[in-house]
Amino acid sequence: xxxQQIRLIIAAAIACLVTAPFVLNPFSxxxxxxxxxxxxxxxxxxxLTGVGGIVSFGQAAFVGVAAYATAWVTALNGYSPWLGxxxxxxxxxxxxxxxxxxxxxxxGHFLSLSTVAWxxxxxxLFGNIDGLGxxxxxxxxxxxxIGPVALVESRQIYFLIWAIVVAVLLVCYNLLDSxxxxxxxxxxxxxxxxxxxxxxxxxxxxxxxxxxxxxGALSGWLYAHLGRFVSPGPFEAIMxxxxxxxxxxxxxxxxxxxxxxxxxxxxxxxxxxxYLPLIAKGASGQLEIVAFSALFxxxxxxxxxxxxxxxxxxxxxxxxxxxxxxxPLPRREQPAPGTLLLKVSGxxxxxxxxxxxxxxxxxxxxxxxxxxxxxxxxxxxxxFNLLTGALRANSGEIAFAGRSITHDQQFHIARxxxxxxxxxxxxxxxxxxxxxxxxxxxxxxRTGLLAGALRLNQAEEASARYEALQQLERVGLxxxxxxxxxxxxxxxxxxxxxxxxxxxxxxxxxxDEPAAGLRRQEKLKLAExxxxxxxxxxxxxxxxxxxxxVMSLVDRIVVLDFGSKLCEGEPAAIRNDARVQExxxxxxx
Amino acid sequence: MTADIAAILAIDGIxxxxxxxxxxxxxxxxxxxxxxxxxPFGDIAAFTxxxxxxxxxxxxxxxxxxxxxxxxxxxxxxxxxLARAGELRAVPKAVLFYLVLPLxxxxxxxxxxxxxxxxxxxxxxxxxxxxxxxxxxxxxVFRPIADASVLLLLTVSVALHFALVGLGLLFFxxxxxxxxxxxxxxxxxxxxxxxxxxxxILAAALVFSGLLFxxxxxxxxxxxxxxxxxxRTGARLMGIRPARAGTIAYLLGSLMAGVSGILxxxxxxxxxxxxxxxxxxxxxxxxxxxxxxxxxxxxxxFGVGLxxxxxxxxxxxxxxxxxxxxxxxxxxxxxxxSQHSEEEVEE
Numbered sequence: 020x021x022x023q024q025i026r027l028i029i030a031a032a033i034a035c036l037v038t039a040p041f042v043l044n045p046f047s048x049x050x051x052x053x054x055x056x057x058x059x060x061x062x063x064x065x066x067l068t069g070v071g072g073i074v075s076f077g078q079a080a081f082v083g084v085a086a087y088a089t090a091w092v093t094a095l096n097g098y099s100p101w102l103g104x105x106x107x108x109x110x111x112x113x114x115x116x117x118x119x120x121x122x123x124x125x126x127g128h129f130l131s132l133s134t135v136a137w138x139x140x141x142x143x144l145f146g147n148i149d150g151l152g153x154x155x156x157x158x159x160x161x162x163x164x165i166g167p168v169a170l171v172e173s174r175q176i177y178f179l180i181w182a183i184v185v186a187v188l189l190v191c192y193n194l195l196d197s198x199x200x201x202x203x204x205x206x207x208x209x210x211x212x213x214x215x216x217x218x219x220x221x222x223x224x225x226x227x228x229x230x231x232x233x234x235g236a237l238s239g240w241l242y243a244h245l246g247r248f249v250s251p252g253p254f255e256a257i258m259x260x261x262x263x264x265x266x267x268x269x270x271x272x273x274x275x276x277x278x279x280x281x282x283x284x285x286x287x288x289x290x291x292x293x294y295l296p297l298i299a300k301g302a303s304g305q306l307e308i309v310a311f312s313a314l315f316x317x318x319x320x321x322x323x324x325x326x327x328x329x330x331x332x333x334x335x336x337x338x339x340x341x342x343x344x345x346x347p348l349p350r351r352e353q354p355a356p357g358t359l360l361l362k363v364s365g366x367x368x369x370x371x372x373x374x375x376x377x378x379x380x381x382x383x384x385x386x387x388x389x390x391x392x393x394x395x396x397x398x399x400x401x402x403f404n405l406l407t408g409a410l411r412a413n414s415g416e417i418a419f420a421g422r423s424i425t426h427d428q429q430f431h432i433a434r435x436x437x438x439x440x441x442x443x444x445x446x447x448x449x450x451x452x453x454x455x456x457x458x459x460x461x462x463x464x465r466t467g468l469l470a471g472a473l474r475l476n477q478a479e480e481a482s483a484r485y486e487a488l489q490q491l492e493r494v495g496l497x498x499x500x501x502x503x504x505x506x507x508x509x510x511x512x513x514x515x516x517x518x519x520x521x522x523x524x525x526x527x528x529x530x531d532e533p534a535a536g537l538r539r540q541e542k543l544k545l546a547e548x549x550x551x552x553x554x555x556x557x558x559x560x561x562x563x564x565x566x567x568x569v570m571s572l573v574d575r576i577v578v579l580d581f582g583s584k585l586c587e588g589e590p591a592a593i594r595n596d597a598r599v600q601e602x603x604x605x606x607x608x
Numbered sequence: 609m610t611a612d613i614a615a616i617l618a619i620d621g622i623x624x625x626x627x628x629x630x631x632x633x634x635x636x637x638x639x640x641x642x643x644x645x646x647x648p649f650g651d652i653a654a655f656t657x658x659x660x661x662x663x664x665x666x667x668x669x670x671x672x673x674x675x676x677x678x679x680x681x682x683x684x685x686x687x688x689x690l691a692r693a694g695e696l697r698a699v700p701k702a703v704l705f706y707l708v709l710p711l712x713x714x715x716x717x718x719x720x721x722x723x724x725x726x727x728x729x730x731x732x733x734x735x736x737x738x739x740x741x742x743x744x745x746x747x748x749v750f751r752p753i754a755d756a757s758v759l760l761l762l763t764v765s766v767a768l769h770f771a772l773v774g775l776g777l778l779f780f781x782x783x784x785x786x787x788x789x790x791x792x793x794x795x796x797x798x799x800x801x802x803x804x805x806x807x808x809i810l811a812a813a814l815v816f817s818g819l820l821f822x823x824x825x826x827x828x829x830x831x832x833x834x835x836x837x838x839x840r841t842g843a844r845l846m847g848i849r850p851a852r853a854g855t856i857a858y859l860l861g862s863l864m865a866g867v868s869g870i871l872x873x874x875x876x877x878x879x880x881x882x883x884x885x886x887x888x889x890x891x892x893x894x895x896x897x898x899x900x901x902x903x904x905x906x907x908x909x910f911g912v913g914l915x916x917x918x919x920x921x922x923x924x925x926x927x928x929x930x931x932x933x934x935x936x937x938x939x940x941x942x943x944x945x946s947q948h949s950e951e952e953v954e955e
Binding site: 074076118121122124125128129131132133135136137139140143144147256257260263264267306307308309311312313315316319320323 | 645749752753758759760762763764766767768770771773774775778884888891892895925926928929932933935936937939940942
């Protein structure tokens with residue numbers, strides 16, 4: 020499919036939405052209204068759960084906070100619903116920011132459990148606060164007015180609801196294709212990679228969390244003014260799981276999935292309510308929950324992928340055009356060759372009683388390739404993690420470009436000019452090669468959330484895309500930038516990691532066993548690539564097992580054994596060093 | 609608040625905490641062996657209370673219907689999956705295990721209903737009826753996705769809870785029950801009135817956690833369960849079947865939940881949906897123990913009981929809000945305390 024065809028489909032869909040209320044009966048319009056409102060909450064959740072990988076059971080609570088906020092402002096205090104919207108959004112987003120700030124450092128399922136906890140706590144509050152009508156709720160909420168027109172009928176508010184849904188969809192797609200959005204998409208799969216690219220994982224999580232709550236707030240505001248009544252019921256825990264179901268059935272990870280999921284769940288619920296009484300008289304209420312939960316479980320067991328990604332598989336691929344030449348991104352000032360770049364002095368790291376790195380000191384000079392070698396268990400990877408901030412040293416000092424980075428956070432170290440690759444390749448397999456490399460440009464670009472969502476900074480985006488393409492070409496992967504990273508063979512995945520690291524315009528490139536698992540031809544190509552990088556004055560530190568690869572490539576070698584530095588020198592000297600031979604071969608007669 | 613009131617609240621809190629502790633220990637047991645955070649656990653406790661109440665009233669408990677339905681489903685699934693794998697020889701055993709055994713239990717209850725069995729027999733019957741539910745649910749719901757991520761299992765578990773609540777209403781009706789007290793004894797300790805029920809609850813909690821400890825440390829099955837909890841693949845290589853270990857864990861856990869349901873039924877009115885809060889509060893306790901430590905879980909559960917007791921004195925409407933809000937700092941502390949390795953889930 021070409022971009023023109025996609026635009027045509029979108030135009031047709033919007034035309035359908037606009038004509039729907041003139042064709043359908045009032046009941047169907049009401050149903051569509053609710054689908055739209057639920058879509059908003061589900062889109063937020065799709066963003067949070069599907070894109071960001073944070074499973075939240077508490078979305079219903081955010082919807083509820085907004086609904087109650089606007090009910091309080093309008094029905095109890097007599098102000099305009101628009102003021103209600105402002106307060107609903109501010110209150111919901113502030114609560115989300117506070118909750119997120121406290122809980123988003125939690126790992127995996129602990130985080131999701133906390134959403135159950137605050138979801139319940141907030142839902143309990145609605146029914147127990149005197150000023151909010153307790154379990155009777157708040158009635159008499161006025162309709163939203165646009166100018167002199169009060170949106171009383173469902174046909175009238177329909178346009179407002181779906182205009183907001185379309186706007187939210189548009190904003191989401193823009194956002195996900197921008198700098199911040201790419202970082203959000205990279206969150207799924209763990210923090211280590213994200214932080215190594217100079218992205219603060221916590222901040223991105225918090226932003227995603229607040230955005231999801233913001234869409235929930237829009238949903239709650241519309242809900243209150245559509246039904247003109249709020250009570251605790253629709254915001255209880257069961258609704259939280261229903262939103263989750265919408266997002267997942269539609270296809271978490273796909274924003275459009277939120278709308279499709281909301282439609283399917285709402286319609287299904289409606290027909291369940293119609294047909295269940297025919298099967299079991301008088302038992303419809305409880306059977307509805309059972310049938311629903313059973314369907315959800317069946318869905319999670321059999322078809323986790325969701326509907327939208329499943330259907331998208333049948334569509335022809337979208338043809339994307341290669342990035343065009345654009346003004347280059349600003350470059351870092353590289354230090355003069357031969358100056359001291361990295362200085363490790365007396366670094367020590369213990370794991371309980373085991374001293375993995377013991378009093379290790381060495382230096383890396385600008386423009387050289389330094390090899391860090393040693394037998395298994397010598398502490399190479401630990402040393403590596405100390406350098407990149409993935410682990411903290413117990414004692415000792417690490418200075419980079421004249422500044423101590425011993426206590427810096429991982430993403431700060433990455434931003435100061437150290438780019439790394441991973442021993443076990445960490446890519447985002449469902450993102451394209453270009454997007455994976457674009458992640459590397461994060462620390463060199465500025466585009467913020469709003470600018471990304473509204474496409475205000477296209478010049479920088481074009482520069483970043485061109486830079487990413489150039490790095491792909493530099494490592495020899497420039498022919499298929501829109502291939503998915505997961506489809507590459509291992510050798511090319513390692514090279515792709517290097518391209519991503521290069522896109523950050525690093526001063527020091529640190530490679531963790533780049534030749535591991537590569538075939539001979541691939542190793543030769545990799546060595547060639549690294550030599551060409553040295554020729555471009557890039558400094559490289561590599562941890563490696565493959566002796567032939569190291570000896571033919573590096574300028575100097577540091578040998579570690581049992582956590583301590585054994586010796587240091589040029590490859591030829593190291594090759595003949597008796598201590599090194601003993602460490603590797605277990606004693607030479 | 610005077611010292612007298614504080615003492616009464618403390619005793620009340622400890623009794624509630626003991627009930628939570630039983631459920632919390634069961635939750636930890638199931639989580640460590642199967643990685644499932646079994647949210648419906650509180651429902652199992654509530655269903656036990658409802659079953660006992662029905663038996664007291666000489667009615668056939670709704671659990672009978674529930675067990676029969678689940679047994680048929682589980683048996684069907686097992687037979688189909690065996691047939692697909694071409695292991696037809698294992699079918700009779702599967703039918704025995706998933707269908708005949710639960711039906712024997714149901715039949716026994718049905719037969720003894722004709723007489724008026726004394727209280728202890730009714731309690732045993734109620735526990736027997738409850739025991740098959742979790743293992744059957746495990747077969748139907750979790751076994752097909754045993755290797756999925758903890759998060760997915762949690763989502764399924766939450767959905768399962770809502771299904772059970774619906775089934776609970778269907779099988780037990782909306783009325784709340786309160787069973788006869790197990791004992792009418794009472795005593796004075798240091799001038800504070802302590803009911804026999806409180807003592808019984810504490811004793812039961814101690815006895816059952818003690819038994820569990822002995823089971824884990826001194827029996828081969830117990831050790832197999834611990835091995836599975838530590839490393840599923842490793843246990844499998846040693847000839848331990850994780851699925852079987854899971855079934856045992858669910859049986860043991862259900863027993864703990866069942867006992868707690870029986871203990872709490874004379875003290876609190878239990879409805880078909882009371883299990884959720886019971887389970888979640890126990891669960892808050894389990895999280896204090898990091899979902900892995902039994903003593904930690906028990907201590908946490910007592911903490912929750914005490915907190916709830918004192919919170920309800922301050923504000924009875926907001927006590928649940930207080931308990932669940934407390935979970936957030938606890939989670940935070942746990943996540944800072946444990947250097948858990950990051951679960952790298954790639955799609």
